[in-house]
Amino acid sequence: MLQSKSLVSYLIIVLFSIGLCVFSLCLGGANITWHDILNFGFGENIGEMKEMILLEIRLPRVIMAFLIGMLLASSGVVVQSVFLNPLADPYIIGIAASATFGAVVAYLLKLPDFYYGIFAFISSSVLSLVIFNLAKKGRSIATLLIIGIAFSSFLGAFTSFATYLIGEDSFKITAWMMGYIGGANWDKIAYIALPLVLCIFYFYLKRHELNVLLSGDEEAQSLGVDVEKTKKRLLIASSLAVAFSVAFTGMIGFVGLIIPHTLRMLLRTSNNAVLIPVSTLAGGLFLLACDTIAKSVLAPVEIPIGVITAFFGAPFFLFLAIKSGRSVV
Numbered sequence: 153m154l155q156s157k158s159l160v161s162y163l164i165i166v167l168f169s170i171g172l173c174v175f176s177l178c179l180g181g182a183n184i185t186w187h188d189i190l191n192f193g194f195g196e197n198i199g200e201m202k203e204m205i206l207l208e209i210r211l212p213r214v215i216m217a218f219l220i221g222m223l224l225a226s227s228g229v230v231v232q233s234v235f236l237n238p239l240a241d242p243y244i245i246g247i248a249a250s251a252t253f254g255a256v257v258a259y260l261l262k263l264p265d266f267y268y269g270i271f272a273f274i275s276s277s278v279l280s281l282v283i284f285n286l287a288k289k290g291r292s293i294a295t296l297l298i299i300g301i302a303f304s305s306f307l308g309a310f311t312s313f314a315t316y317l318i319g320e321d322s323f324k325i326t327a328w329m330m331g332y333i334g335g336a337n338w339d340k341i342a343y344i345a346l347p348l349v350l351c352i353f354y355f356y357l358k359r360h361e362l363n364v365l366l367s368g369d370e371e372a373q374s375l376g377v378d379v380e381k382t383k384k385r386l387l388i389a390s391s392l393a394v395a396f397s398v399a400f401t402g403m404i405g406f407v408g409l410i411i412p413h414t415l416r417m418l419l420r421t422s423n424n425a426v427l428i429p430v431s432t433l434a435g436g437l438f439l440l441a442c443d444t445i446a447k448s449v450l451a452p453v454e455i456p457i458g459v460i461t462a463f464f465g466a467p468f469f470l471f472l473a474i475k476s477g478r479s480v481v
């Protein structure tokens with residue numbers, strides 16, 4: 153039954169993704185229809201200008217949105233399983249804020265784009281391990297959230313000060329921090345492709361250990377899982393996913409919270425062998441939908457995509473917080 157549900161989910165996500173990709177490619181100032189896209193796909197000439205717009209502007213943005221959504225959603229599944237906490241989204245507990253801090257440091261040092269992801273990874277990995285060490289001491293959900301908010305605020309102060317020092321270019325940084333995919337290009341897609349493949353492959357490879365971790369640390373230990381080492385490695389891999397997404401598209405919150413929970417409710421399962429691949433694809437679809445909304449609702453004005461995800465994510469987070477609060481003994 154579960155397998156048939158997951159297969160149906162895959163099919164629905166793939167079909168909606170294809171349709172949304174075509175629709176998103178049609179949006180913009182230049183008049184490009186779905187007929188043009190279909191003809192271009194079959195190798196027909198649609199005009200040099202239209203081809204350039206499709207290949208250099210719209211298609212990279214669509215692909216980037218989908219890939220970033222995949223990274224954020226898959227990391228959300230893993231972080232929640234590691235912390236045994238339904239609210240442990242990388243954005244909420246401060247991991248994304250630390251990645252932002254690292255990327256801004258790389259920008260201030262005038263390093264090449266790839267180093268934004270490296271610095272973000274180092275920063276987010278350190279904070280992930282700090283939060284893990286604090287969380288394993290038996291702190292409650294509320295305490296973990298407070299710790300995450302505190303770290304986010306602390307690092308956010310440095311990030312804001314750095315933005316102030318940047319001066320006239322600070323608007324670009326501010327827009328990036330609110331979530332921006334409009335600067336997508338093939339180089340950035342290449343930069344995030346390797347972390348994407350590595351992280352998703354590693355997450356799926358560890359799907360059985362993640363399932364065992366859901367039964368509690370003592371049970372997992374008795375079944376032969378090195379709990380602390382496994383959790384730390386999974387957190388570092390999650391930090392890699394979050395770091396490269398934040399480095400090139402800024403702070404895009406709630407994807408790792410909304411998608412795993414929605415699929416758990418729809419599929420009625422916590423099996424990571426199902427949740428990881430389905431959530432990964434659904435995360436791509438969700439963020440592509442949010443980006444489509446962001447660039448079309450007030451066109452030609454573009455809304456930062458982080459605003460759109462927060463619009464959906466904040467009420468969802470409030471619902472989960474109230475629900476989890478009631479379940480805490």
